[in-house]
Amino acid sequence: MKDFDSYKKEENVSEQDVFSMFSDLAAKYEGKSGDEVMKAIIEEAERGKKNGTLKNEDIDKFAETISPMLNDKQRKMLEKIVKRIKD
Secondary structure, three states, X not given: OOOHHHOOOOXXXXXXXXXXXXXXXXXXXXXXXXXXXXXXXXXXXXXXXXXXXXXXXXXXXXXHHHXXXXXXXXHHHHHHHHHHHHO
């Protein structure tokens, strides 16, 4: 997944698809600080919301898909990101 536009909004996204998306993202942001990653996510989300390609329902679906694969700390960070993006 290069950006939110490339996230598949299908109902049945496999765990392998999600793992693959995260592997790509991890490679892209390797060596970056948490703040840099957060900033990049928020900028991409704002761009998607502005041009109409990202809706709150899409954000919720994405978070719902990846949440089970995260630990508690990561899940809390995801919740923070989702709240910030949706505001």
